[in-house]
Amino acid sequence: xxxxxxxxxxxxxxIGVAALLVGFLWLPQVKPDFTGGGLWDAICRAAGVPSTWAxxxxxxxxxxxxxxxxxxxxxxxxxxxxxxxxLALRCTMCHGARGVSTSDVPNLAGQYAEVTYKQLIDYxxxxxxxxxxxxxxxxxxxxxxxxxxxxxxxxxxxxxxGPATAVPPLVNVGDxxxxxxxxxxxxxxxxxxxxxxxxxxxxQAYLATQMQxxxxxxRRNDTLASMRNIARQMRPEEIEAVARYYAxxxxxxxxxxxxxxxx
Ligand code: HEC
Ligand code: HEC
Numbered sequence: 001x002x003x004x005x006x007x008x009x010x011x012x013x014x015i016g017v018a019a020l021l022v023g024f025l026w027l028p029q030v031k032p033d034f035t036g037g038g039l040w041d042a043i044c045r046a047a048g049v050p051s052t053w054a055x056x057x058x059x060x061x062x063x064x065x066x067x068x069x070x071x072x073x074x075x076x077x078x079x080x081x082x083x084x085x086x087l088a089l090r091c092t093m094c095h096g097a098r099g100v101s102t103s104d105v106p107n108l109a110g111q112y113a114e115v116t117y118k119q120l121i122d123y124x125x126x127x128x129x130x131x132x133x134x135x136x137x138x139x140x141x142x143x144x145x146x147x148x149x150x151x152x153x154x155x156x157x158x159x160x161x162g163p164a165t166a167v168p169p170l171v172n173v174g175d176x177x178x179x180x181x182x183x184x185x186x187x188x189x190x191x192x193x194x195x196x197x198x199x200x201x202x203x204q205a206y207l208a209t210q211m212q213x214x215x216x217x218x219r220r221n222d223t224l225a226s227m228r229n230i231a232r233q234m235r236p237e238e239i240e241a242v243a244r245y246y247a248x249x250x251x252x253x254x255x256x257x258x259x260x261x262x263x
Pocket of ligand 2: 106118170171180181182183184185186187193194195196197199207208210211221222223226227230242243
């Protein structure tokens, strides 16, 4: 190769090094919003590395439930069914003698122990608001709550309240465009996510009211806003349709039966 080519290559190299220095070291540091310290931060920034890897942690929501770490098998095992049955005598007036209510009060029979536990703790702490239930939960000890949860979990679930209606699309498909995951991916059918209540056979009015309250923020004890984010996206007629569906849904595979062992 002749000298001309060498000179051209050397020139290119020099320009390349200069460009790297300017682009990776100098420019990032003179940007007004550059807050990093040294050269390494400057290089990272120029290379497009985000300054924080995780999204900023939202400020503590005073209303948000803190019962997130209770979904352990030990919880369900920790309750004394017999003692729970005695304590439940205070609840029968509204929730029914066998945990199945004939009014619009939620059924407790066959409800997962971790759900009954979490809801009672949330009423106790005021994370879920309801004058009657907050007053009733206030007097319960942690052990009382475990025993009640264990007692209700083993009662047979209610039979469907009427003929099953057609399955609304949100139940098994959801709506990806609106970021609505299928109900069945958490509430059973496709998958059962810990903390998601058993809904089948609950009163239609109760189910619709709860979704409405998640939508308008009156109920905000759902950990990570999992239900609020969904309910906000739902149209009123969709809320009615899924509430009717779950209220009347035939219990697949059995006429009636106790809860599956809590996972
Ligand atoms: C005076 C009527 C009444 C009595 C007595 C009562 N409850 Fe309730 N309970 C309700 C109503 C109404 C709701 C729904 C409240 C709401 O909308 O948040 C409810 C909700 C609940 C829930 C939440 C259920 C769910 O699916 O989210 C649990 C758990 C519960 N009650 C347990 C109990 C236990 C345990 C007792 C007895 C110690 C009891 N309740 C006594 C009326 C009553
Ligand atoms: C990502 C999981 C997830 C999906 C998807 C989901 N839910 Fe939920 N849902 C939950 C959890 C968790 C709770 C309990 C929140 C709490 O701790 O209070 C809940 C609570 C509820 C309640 C209140 C029940 C009660 O007894 O108080 C209703 C009603 C409900 N969901 C309906 C639905 C419907 C209808 C859909 C589909 C349109 C749906 N959910 C989709 C996780 C989910």
